[in-house]
Amino acid sequence: VQNMLQSGINQWSDEYPNREVLSADTERGELILGIIDEQIVSAYVMNCDADPDYYNADWQYPDANWCVVHRLCVSPLYHRQGLATQVMEYVEQTAKEQGFSSIHIDTFSGNPKALNLYHKLGFVDVGEAFWARGRFVIMEKKL
Template sequence: MKVSQGDVVRNHMSIELILRKAVIQDLNNVVEIFKSTIRVMDDNGINQWDNVYPDEEVLRKDILKGQMFLGKIDDRIASVFVLNQEYNEEYKNGNWKYKNGSFIVVHRLCVNPIFQNQGVGKCSMMLIEKMLKKENIESIRLDAFSLNPVALKLYERSGYVRVGKANFRKGLFYLYEKKIY
């Protein structure tokens, strides 16, 4: 997948999010952002991630495979996400509307806690959609933890449609899909 380095999107708060592919030198910062995010999620009763997943090895592999992307604000990592065509066996439970078209799966969307509640998650999804439209990808698929109201609201307000359910280690997740092209 090609990435247009420097793709930019602005939100209603005039925050400018700039996209770039993660490199191995970003790993320590990415790991720290995930650890901080996990603490915030735990404080809010969202027990989705932990020291088992996503751990440093998972994040390292994402970078080495060239599948991790960073949204940056003022040269600081504001968001992290992974794009690929990999998915869990549980995705068979999805009533996917665009079965025969090209699709990408969004994994591990994480907003750095110092940038939360500023529309960075929405901006990240807008950047993803903008990038994938350039690649002629028809739809985006993802899963979201059923007990993460912030993520559910983000995806549903961004036009993602719930197409099924999956059970992972931490419990019930909803499967989502959006046609973008």
């Protein structure tokens, strides 16, 4: 979070995601960690929980069996090394194996690195939401 704030990306704060959110993710078995040399280097949540604002999006595949990726992050020590791409490729493979045919995701409109990553991976903008930290872009990818 501190690295994001120092980079001028106000997507997250001490309020979100907080310990309670991450503890709940862990208790449900939905928090997935990437480990290299016994260090946590990435994390994300994949489930079928969508914010109500998702239902206003212009989905390309409204009847698809979809999942949502939440809270994707990569350690600053591994930025610009392709790890986020590798994590998302793993997410896509896992989603396919679990029978999903599309992935939904959102990111802060002021986070150009995340927007570029998702667009590069084939995600398409389908809507927007205005939450406490500002405007977020809602995206979809057909698997």
